[in-house]
Amino acid sequence: NLVDKAKAVQMPKDTMERAIVRGAGGQDGADLASLVYEGYGPGGVAVMVETMTDNKNRTVAEVRHAFSKAGGNLGTDGSVAYLFEKKGQIVFAAAGLEEAVLEAAIDAGAEDVDVADDGTVEVTTPPEDFARVKDALAVAGFEAEAAEVAMIPQTYTDLDGEQAEKVLRLLDLLEDLDDVTNLYTNANFPDEEVSA
Numbered sequence: 001n002l003v004d005k006a007k008a009v010q011m012p013k014d015t016m017e018r019a020i021v022r023g024a025g026g027q028d029g030a031d032l033a034s035l036v037y038e039g040y041g042p043g044g045v046a047v048m049v050e051t052m053t054d055n056k057n058r059t060v061a062e063v064r065h066a067f068s069k070a071g072g073n074l075g076t077d078g079s080v081a082y083l084f085e086k087k088g089q090i091v092f093a094a095a096g097l098e099e100a101v102l103e104a105a106i107d108a109g110a111e112d113v114d115v116a117d118d119g120t121v122e123v124t125t126p127p128e129d130f131a132r133v134k135d136a137l138a139v140a141g142f143e144a145e146a147a148e149v150a151m152i153p154q155t156y157t158d159l160d161g162e163q164a165e166k167v168l169r170l171l172d173l174l175e176d177l178d179d180v181t182n183l184y185t186n187a188n189f190p191d192e193e194v195s196a
Contacts, residue, residue: 031054032052032053032054033052033053033054033056034050034051034052035050035051035052035053035056035059036048036049036050036051036081037049037051037060037074038074038075038077038078038079038081039063039067039072039073039074039075039079039080040072040073040075040080041067041070041071041072041166041167041170041171041185041187042070042072042163042166042167042170043157043159043160043163043164043167044157045072045163045167045185045186045187046080046083046084046157046185047067047072047080047170047171047174047183047184047185048080048081048151048183048184048185049063049174049180049182049183050180050181050182050183051063051177051179051180051181052179052181053179058179059177060074062177062179063174063177063180066173066174066177067170069173070166070167070169070170071166071170072170083153083154083155083186084152084153084154084184084186085151085152085154086127086149086150086152087111087124087125087126087151087152088123088125088126088127088129088130088134088147088148088149088150089122089123089124089125089146089147089148089149089150089152090105090122090125090130090133090134090137090144090146090147091120091121091122091123091145091146091147092121092122092123092137092142092143092144092145093119093120093145094119094120094142095118095119096119097119097142098115098119100142101113101121101137101142102115104136104137104140104142105121105123105133105137107136108132108133108136108137108140109129109132109133109136110123110124110125110133111124111125111126111129112124120145123137124152127149130147130149134147150182150184151184152184153184153185153186154186155186156186157186157187157188158188159187159188159189160190161190164187164189167185167189168189171183171185
């Protein structure tokens, strides 16, 4: 659930509580709107920002400011969405059970199954089949390490070290905004940036 996901990324308790209050309609019962903003970050990286807000004007101003501050540009609707595809992703730490997970996933209707060298299995589904495939794998005895419907990049933008630092700064600025619920990017970070 979202609270567990927030705890896993060490989100401060007061930020979680504010998000829960806003999600429940806010203190004043304000209507919440789910909005997606699109833009380009440093190095031409595509960024999609999902938000949940009770004040569209405040949110767009904050998102625009974060893009500008980090050397990016907020785009118009559709400016980067075509670079992403909505997919279900289910990840299993299945060392030793890769074949069993692979077979169960295919039987459940998975679109694609990737087995990494470390035994991690990533199952990809159409968004409409996500819950059914996830449940079928759970019934088969496989507990997901992570599972979500996400926007998956169709192509990636390779970054050098300096560009990667700038993109990470943009992502940090966006993640710090209260109204941001998810971020997606097509950035392909150099290995040394990811491990830093």
